[in-house]
Amino acid sequence: MDNNTQNATVPKTKKPKKQSRFREVWKRYKRSPLAIAGLFIISCIILLALSAPFIAPSVDGMPGYNLQDWGNVRQFPSSEHIFGTDHLGRDVFSRIAHGAGISLRVGIVVITIGITFGITLGSIAGFYGGYIDNVFMRIIDIFLAIPNILLAIAIVAALEPGLTPVMIAVGIGAIPIYARTVRAQVLTYREQEFVEAARAAGASDFRIIVRHILPNCMAPVIVEASMGMAGAILAAAGLSFIGLGIEPPLPEWGAMLSEGRIWMLAGYWHLTVFPGLMIALIIFALNMIGDGLRDALDPKLRSGFSKRHFERLKVQAAQKIQEQSQATTVTKEGVA
Amino acid sequence: MHKYILKRLVMMIPVLLGVSFIMFTLSYITPGDPAQIILGEGATQAMIDQVRLDLGLDDPFLVRFVSYVAGVAQLDFGMSWATQRPVSEEIFARFPHTMRLAGMGIALALSVGIPLGILSAIKQYSIFDMGANFISLLGVSIPNFWLGMMLILFFTVNLGWLPATGFATPIQYIMPTIAIASASAAVIMRMTRSSMLECIRQDYVRTARAKGLSERTVIFRHALKNALIPVTTTAGLSFGFLLGGAVLTETIFAIPGLGMFMVSALFTRDWPTAIGGVLLIALSFSFVNLMVDILYAFLDPRIRSQYQ
Numbered sequence: 001m002d003n004n005t006q007n008a009t010v011p012k013t014k015k016p017k018k019q020s021r022f023r024e025v026w027k028r029y030k031r032s033p034l035a036i037a038g039l040f041i042i043s044c045i046i047l048l049a050l051s052a053p054f055i056a057p058s059v060d061g062m063p064g065y066n067l068q069d070w071g072n073v074r075q076f077p078s079s080e081h082i083f084g085t086d087h088l089g090r091d092v093f094s095r096i097a098h099g100a101g102i103s104l105r106v107g108i109v110v111i112t113i114g115i116t117f118g119i120t121l122g123s124i125a126g127f128y129g130g131y132i133d134n135v136f137m138r139i140i141d142i143f144l145a146i147p148n149i150l151l152a153i154a155i156v157a158a159l160e161p162g163l164t165p166v167m168i169a170v171g172i173g174a175i176p177i178y179a180r181t182v183r184a185q186v187l188t189y190r191e192q193e194f195v196e197a198a199r200a201a202g203a204s205d206f207r208i209i210v211r212h213i214l215p216n217c218m219a220p221v222i223v224e225a226s227m228g229m230a231g232a233i234l235a236a237a238g239l240s241f242i243g244l245g246i247e248p249p250l251p252e253w254g255a256m257l258s259e260g261r262i263w264m265l266a267g268y269w270h271l272t273v274f275p276g277l278m279i280a281l282i283i284f285a286l287n288m289i290g291d292g293l294r295d296a297l298d299p300k301l302r303s304g305f306s307k308r309h310f311e312r313l314k315v316q317a318a319q320k321i322q323e324q325s326q327a328t329t330v331t332k333e334g335v336a
Numbered sequence: 337m338h339k340y341i342l343k344r345l346v347m348m349i350p351v352l353l354g355v356s357f358i359m360f361t362l363s364y365i366t367p368g369d370p371a372q373i374i375l376g377e378g379a380t381q382a383m384i385d386q387v388r389l390d391l392g393l394d395d396p397f398l399v400r401f402v403s404y405v406a407g408v409a410q411l412d413f414g415m416s417w418a419t420q421r422p423v424s425e426e427i428f429a430r431f432p433h434t435m436r437l438a439g440m441g442i443a444l445a446l447s448v449g450i451p452l453g454i455l456s457a458i459k460q461y462s463i464f465d466m467g468a469n470f471i472s473l474l475g476v477s478i479p480n481f482w483l484g485m486m487l488i489l490f491f492t493v494n495l496g497w498l499p500a501t502g503f504a505t506p507i508q509y510i511m512p513t514i515a516i517a518s519a520s521a522a523v524i525m526r527m528t529r530s531s532m533l534e535c536i537r538q539d540y541v542r543t544a545r546a547k548g549l550s551e552r553t554v555i556f557r558h559a560l561k562n563a564l565i566p567v568t569t570t571a572g573l574s575f576g577f578l579l580g581g582a583v584l585t586e587t588i589f590a591i592p593g594l595g596m597f598m599v600s601a602l603f604t605r606d607w608p609t610a611i612g613g614v615l616l617i618a619l620s621f622s623f624v625n626l627m628v629d630i631l632y633a634f635l636d637p638r639i640r641s642q643y644q
Contacts, residue, residue, distance in 0.1 A: 034473075142354030145618040147580025150598070151358075154610060157602035158362040234479055238584050241481055242599055257482060261588075265500065269489050276482035284477035 028296040035292020041285035045278075049100035056094030065098035066090060066249040074268050084270035086256075087263060092270060095251035096278055102252050103233050103282060106167055110232035111225045113171025118178025119221070123209050125179070126186030133183075140176045148173040149235060156244045163236075163252065166245035170235045174228055181224050185217035219297040223290055230286035237279050253279050337640075341630060348622045355618045356408065356611060360401050363607035369393075373605055374417045404611075413612035418604050423612040426597070431616060433503060433593035437585065438578040440513045445520035445578075446571060450564075452521075453528025457563075458555065460533065468525065475522025481584040484515035488588070501590035508589075516585045520574040527570040532563040565635050572628035576621040 029035055048055075056064030069089035077084040083092035125136035143151070148170075155169035156162075189195060190213070198212045237254030239245045246255040253275040260271025371387040372379065388394055392403065407414060413423035452472075456465040491511060492500040502508045535541065536559050544558045545551075583595035590596075594613050601609035633640040 138350065139354070142351050142358065145351050145355055145622050146358070146614060147576055147617060147621065149580040149583055150614055150617065153583070153599060153602055154359060154362050154614065157605065157610070158366045160367075230477070237479060238481060241584065242587055243603070257485065261485060264485060264489055265493060267493055269493070272482075272485050272489065276479065276485065279482060280474075280478045283479070284473065287473060287477055 025296045029292050032292045032295060034288045035296075038285040038288025038292065041281060042289065045100050045282055045285070046104065048097050049104055052094075052097040052101060055097045056091065063098070063249075065095045065251040067094070074263065074271075076268075077270050083274045084268075086259065086271055090249075092256075092274055095256060096253070096274060099251040099253045099256065099275070100278070102163070102250065103237070103279070106163070106170075106236045107229040107233045107286075109167045110171045110174055110236070111229050113168065114174030114178045114228060114232075115221065115225060117175045119182050119214065121175070122179035122182030123186050123214060123217075126183040127190060127205065127209055127213070129187075129190075136179075136183075140180060143173075143176045149238060152235060152239055153242075153244060156239060161244050162247050163240075163245050163250065166236050166239045170232050170239070173235070174232060177228065178221065178224060181220050182214075182217055185220060186213055189213045189216050222297060223294045226286050226290035226293055230283040230290070233279065233286070234283055337633065341626070344626050344629065348619075348626070351622060352615065352619060353405065356405060356615055357401065359607075359611040359614050360404060363611060364397055364400075366605060366607070368605055370417055370605075370607070374420070408615065413615070414608040416601075416606055416609045418601065418606040418609065423608045426609060427594060427612050427616055430592060430594045430597050433591055434579065434582050434586070434595055434617075435620070437503065437512060437516060437582050437591060437593060438575060440509060441516040441578045442520065442571060442575050444513050444517040445524050445574060448517070449521040449524030450528050450567065453525040453567075454532055454555070454560065454563075456525075457529045457532035457536065469529075472522040472525045475518045475525075478518065480515050480519055480581055481588055483518055484511065484585055484588040487511045487515060503589065503591040503593070512585050512589045512591060515588070516578055516581055519581075520578060523574060524567060524570055528563065528567050531566045532559060535559040535563040538562075561635070565632065568628050568631055568635065572625045575624045579617050579621055 053064065056067070058064050059067055067090060069085065071089065072081075072085050073087055073089045075081055075085040075089075081091050081093065083096065085091055086095070121136060125133045146154075151173050152166070152169040155172060156165045159165035159168065186209075195208055195212055198208050203212070236245060237252070237257070240252045240254030241258045243258060245252060246258065248255075256275040257272055257279075260268070260275065264272050369384070369388075370391065370393060371384040374387055375383055392400060395403075404414065411424055413427070415421065416423050416426060419426070452468050456462075456468040459465050487498075488500045488511065491498040498511055499508055500511075503512060536555075538559075541554060541559050544554045549558075579595075582593060583599055585591070586593045586596040587599065594616065598610050598613035601607075601613070
């Protein structure tokens with residue numbers, strides 16, 4: 001994400017058209033300070049994940065997040081351990097740093113599952129309509145009647161507790177949202193002239209969907225993906241918290257919360273405050289990015305939040321009044 | 337209208353059938369022998385075979401599914417594999433706790449979210465509006481289980497004001513309700529605000545102002561009534577979210593509700609209990625959504641006229 005945006009400021013080279021589209025989106029995106037803040041936070045978290053092996057390198061084959069020091073258990077934050085140590089004497093900051101990569105991976109895997117299946121199912125249902133669409137919508141209704149977290153818990157229980165089953169389970173739970181989004185989009189483009197033109201030119205259904213319709217559908221999917229990534233990380237943390245995603249000693253943030261919970265009533269606040277803060281931070285950042293992308297990618301999808309929208313309306317209104325007054329003066333002059 | 341309600345009630349049947357099919361399939365593909373789970377360690381092969389025969393575990397998948405559904409239709413969810421007691425007894429005993437938690441959660445979310453949403457829409461771009469927006473973004477981002485833990489840390493561990501567990505007395509309601517409602521309050525506030533902003537710009541609001549009505553009448557009688565319609569949908573969906581979120585909140589506050597019960601059932605692979613619980617939650621969620629749709633008709637004469 002931040003790589004791409006940095007590229008946008010690099011001088012344009014081979015594909016001027018693509019660059020300009022990207023630049024346009026970036027120009028609108030960077031106008032929102034909250035969206036930029038979200039991007040900044042995510043960049044920091046990615047950086048933290050990448051530097052985890054250097055912050056806490058492994059010692060004697062023991063991974064850096066599992067270096068136990070039984071003489072230093074449950075230390076409160078100090079200059080030596082800025083986030084303190086846990087019940088096995090492990091440095092909480094090192095574990096959080098290593099956990100960043102896990103959370104990012106969970107988010108990416110989940111939205112990959114959700115988007116891949118969601119786009120496939122949604123575009124087939126939307127494009128062919130009729131019987132297929134009907135069946136599809138009824139199945140979606142069934143999935144939506146089960147609260148997502150319960151569905152995920154049931155799927156994990158049927159598989160095996162662990163991080164991979166959690167990712168699969170949350171991914172399956174995410175499919176209906178993407179499928180519905182894509183379906184709605186495909187429905188609006190299906191009847192348009194450029195699709196008819198492609199069909200007249202002899203394009204196959206597959207080509208029409210993939211080359212002509214889907215590229216137009218991507219804006220809401222991208223927005224949904226960034227919000228969905230936040231939801232996925234939250235759901236996975238929740239599942240780990242109740243003990244389904246835990247593979248000790250992996251420092252998944254939700255699992256850290258669950259481990260620290262026992263010590264909370266004894267006053268060891270640092271074991272639950274910091275991992276939770278990180279979860280909240282990453283979700284906050286992804287939601288900001290989602291909001292920013294929505295405004296930048298498609299002004300029609302704009303949330304009621306941005307001041308720019310209001311200002312643009314004011315400017316438009318002012319321009320209209322000006323044009324009208326100019327028009328009237330012109331006609332008056334003409335008459336005169 | 338009656339016809340519509342009846343039709344919607346009938347349409348709930350295939351959805352619930354689908355839910356039980358999904359859950360039943362999951363239980364079917366789970367590794368492990370249910371008879372072994374029921375009998376525990378040290379069961380002889382003969383005992384296991386007997387239990388398999390009694391429960392019809394050797395029957396084909398579809399036969400088992402049909403007989404399960406036939407049971408559910410008579411409110412018989414089978415026997416729990418863990419406790420050997422009827423599932424319906426167990427889940428109906430715990431369900432009221434979950435419903436009360438979710439109900440109080442949605443009540444709090446609505447009573448915080450709607451007024452804040454209205455205020456920030458009326459005072460758009462004021463300091464208050466920006467502050468409320470920021471807080472709502474925080475509300476969406478903070479995991480409710482972590483919020484619950486932070487509340488315990490602050491109000492129980494540090495201040496010693498509130499009890500950390502239980503859900504029986506009003507003082508025990510406070511923290512779980514706040515924890516479960518925060519995200520929904522934020523979502524409802526965002527929805528109220530944007531739908532209110534849209535309504536305020538409508539022609540009929542300008543007309544109402546132009547004919548000299550007081551600002552209060554304009555906002556509450558003309559704008560708010562219309563603005564609340566999409567909020568109802570959000571509230572219905574939030575209720576489902578709360579029923580699911582109850583799993584985590586109940587775990588944190590040790591509330592003996594359905595959510596926590598189902599999680600422990602799934603841990604021990606006690607599938608009849610888990611399926612029964614999910615079905616009950618899916619049923620109540622579908623029911624709430626139906627009530628929301630009916631409420632729509634009362635709020636919006638345009639929709640009401642369609643049903644007649």
